[in-house]
Amino acid sequence: MILGAIEAGGTKFICAVADEQFNVTERITIKTTDPETTMTQVVDFFKQYETDLAGIGIGSFGPIDAKTTSPTYGHITSTPKLKWRNFDFLNFLKGYFDIPMTFTSDVNASAVGEFHSVENQEVESLVYYTVGTGIGGGAVQKGELIGGQGFTEMGHQLIKRHSDDDYEGTCPYHGDCLEGLAAGPAILGRYEIEGKDLAEDHAYWEILAYYLAQCAVNTTQFYTPDKIIFGGGVMKQEHLFPKIREQFKALNQDYMAVGDLECYITGPSLGDDAAVLGCLEMIKAALSDA
Amino acid sequence: MILGAIEAGGTKFICAVADEQFNVTERITIKTTDPETTMTQVVDFFKQYETDLAGIGIGSFGPIDAKTTSPTYGHITSTPKLKWRNFDFLNFLKGYFDIPMTFTSDVNASAVGEFHSVENQEVESLVYYTVGTGIGGGAVQKGELIGGQGFTEMGHQLIKRHSDDDYEGTCPYHGDCLEGLAAGPAILGRYEIEGKDLAEDHAYWEILAYYLAQCAVNTTQFYTPDKIIFGGGVMKQEHLFPKIREQFKALNQDYMAVGDLECYITGPSLGDDAAVLGCLEMIKAALSDA
Numbered sequence: 001m002i003l004g005a006i007e008a009g010g011t012k013f014i015c016a017v018a019d020e021q022f023n024v025t026e027r028i029t030i031k032t033t034d035p036e037t038t039m040t041q042v043v044d045f046f047k048q049y050e051t052d053l054a055g056i057g058i059g060s061f062g063p064i065d066a067k068t069t070s071p072t073y074g075h076i077t078s079t080p081k082l083k084w085r086n087f088d089f090l091n092f093l094k095g096y097f098d099i100p101m102t103f104t105s106d107v108n109a110s111a112v113g114e115f116h117s118v119e120n121q122e123v124e125s126l127v128y129y130t131v132g133t134g135i136g137g138g139a140v141q142k143g144e145l146i147g148g149q150g151f152t153e154m155g156h157q158l159i160k161r162h163s164d165d166d167y168e169g170t171c172p173y174h175g176d177c178l179e180g181l182a183a184g185p186a187i188l189g190r191y192e193i194e195g196k197d198l199a200e201d202h203a204y205w206e207i208l209a210y211y212l213a214q215c216a217v218n219t220t221q222f223y224t225p226d227k228i229i230f231g232g233g234v235m236k237q238e239h240l241f242p243k244i245r246e247q248f249k250a251l252n253q254d255y256m257a258v259g260d261l262e263c264y265i266t267g268p269s270l271g272d273d274a275a276v277l278g279c280l281e282m283i284k285a286a287l288s289d290a
Numbered sequence: 291m292i293l294g295a296i297e298a299g300g301t302k303f304i305c306a307v308a309d310e311q312f313n314v315t316e317r318i319t320i321k322t323t324d325p326e327t328t329m330t331q332v333v334d335f336f337k338q339y340e341t342d343l344a345g346i347g348i349g350s351f352g353p354i355d356a357k358t359t360s361p362t363y364g365h366i367t368s369t370p371k372l373k374w375r376n377f378d379f380l381n382f383l384k385g386y387f388d389i390p391m392t393f394t395s396d397v398n399a400s401a402v403g404e405f406h407s408v409e410n411q412e413v414e415s416l417v418y419y420t421v422g423t424g425i426g427g428g429a430v431q432k433g434e435l436i437g438g439q440g441f442t443e444m445g446h447q448l449i450k451r452h453s454d455d456d457y458e459g460t461c462p463y464h465g466d467c468l469e470g471l472a473a474g475p476a477i478l479g480r481y482e483i484e485g486k487d488l489a490e491d492h493a494y495w496e497i498l499a500y501y502l503a504q505c506a507v508n509t510t511q512f513y514t515p516d517k518i519i520f521g522g523g524v525m526k527q528e529h530l531f532p533k534i535r536e537q538f539k540a541l542n543q544d545y546m547a548v549g550d551l552e553c554y555i556t557g558p559s560l561g562d563d564a565a566v567l568g569c570l571e572m573i574k575a576a577l578s579d580a
Contacts, residue, residue: 150514224440
């Protein structure tokens with residue numbers, strides 16, 4: 001039995017096949033262009049394994065419709081990538097492979113992947129955020145995704161503005177929500193350079209840490225997780241972690257007991273492999289339930 | 291078989307007994323004074339039913355330790371009510387009744403109660419907030435409380451300040467968190483009168499609605515629930531509901547699909563009975579699992 005995984009990102013797709021112990025035997029990367037070009041390569045990849053392929057787990061960029069009872073279940077919905085808007089991802093694939101598939105957001109897949117990683121064996125619940133071109137979040141409690149059949153969007157939570165920050169925010173829906181103030185494009189929008197080119201001692205990093213610390217405070221109060229993981233491009237700036245922890249401490253005022261902050265607010269343990277593992281976990285679970 | 295329930299509130303305790311179909315056969319109200327006085331009356335009440343009493347579900351004011359693995363599980367912890375601080379609620383009762391008991395926060399109990407109400411039969415997940423002397427929240431997804439063994443504290447979420455509001459907030463931990471800006475004492479602190487004496491056309495109600503609408507936006511993004519219920523003393527001001535819905539609409543910008551707002555943001559269907567029903571549901575579930 002072979003398990004398939006598709007991490008469908010906004011810039012690249014990763015397709016992988018693995019055995020039941022999640023040992024990945026082959027993986028490829030495909031550029032995200034338009035549905036026809038990209039998906040043809042996806043189909044070609046999995047066709048090689050068709051005889052033994054038991055199911056495919058999908059974690060997609062969004063917004064998506066992940067509600068199994070919805071008529072547009074399995075679609076990418078109102079994405080700014082116009083070519084992908086309203087693309088019926090799941091049924092397109094089902095046209096080529098008549099096997100079980102799971103469909104969730106890429107960040108939910110990463111959250112599930114991290115939850116099942118070796119490092120998090122003792123963890124009963126965790127929340128995974130990706131801070132990159134946008135901010136997405138996925139929350140797992142006892143192996144189950146919070147948000148039920150839908151998917152959570154806590155990247156757009158409303159938070160307090162830093163007193164030194166008057167940037168209007170990039171979010172087309174909310175302006176200065178968390179994503180609008182703290183994702184990668186908000187750095188470019190403020191300083192006309194990318195985060196990776198901003199000096200480590202630039203005052204912005206404390207502002208960003210203040211926003212991400214608020215995110216961690218709210219996350220703690222909404223979910224009381226065992227761990228909050230921040231991944232994604234912006235978090236490659238590792239100096240952010242101690243800054244976030246420090247501001248979390250100042251904001252939390254010991255109100256919520258979270259244990260050792262070094263363990264509580266941390267980077268991903270799987271690097272960029274979390275989403276693929278999460279897709280594999282989800283399709284395996286679905287196959288076992290069936 | 292008789293089921294017991296204790297809704298332990300900061301001003302009064304409600305003790306009730308019911309059959310397995312949750313028909314309450316007797317309930318009494320006890321003033322919350324000090325643990326000895328109050329708890330003696332609690333014990334006396336349940337002693338009458340000792341022969342058939344199968345278990346007691348407890349929903350307590352807090353903060354509490356609800357983590358079953360914790361050495362102080364079942365305690366009321368850092369409450370400002372000094373006489374109740376560190377009171378070992380669960381073990382006190384266990385000293386009189388050697389039967390199964392469940393222990394959660396009063397607002398979690400209310401959330402569970404509402405989830406099981408007739409009106410919410412079609413609802414898969416809901417969040418219940420009480421807006422009174424403080425703000426507490428409980429979230430249920432498919433019958434399970436979110437927050438695992440702990441309990442959530444989204445009453446203290448960090449939100450944006452209204453541009454016409456410079457009140458510092460009443461929260462001893464966070465100052466101007468949601469509870470600090472929007473609970474009952476923040477009305478008294480601002481205007482030196484109670485909410486019930488504030489005219490319906492006072493500008494404050496729009497400010498309050500803005501804070502509670504932000505709470506609803508964040509709650510939607512964190513949980514994607516089927517319903518958000520606002521109960522508690524402040525919400526007796528029914529004119530708040532349309533104001534909250536209107537501001538929710540303006541803040542959400544159709545980003546999250548929530549259906550009919552009249553159904554989505556609403557008052558409790560069980561009035562003040564939610565917590566008792568929730569306690570009964572929780573102890574019955576615990577007895578079935580055992």
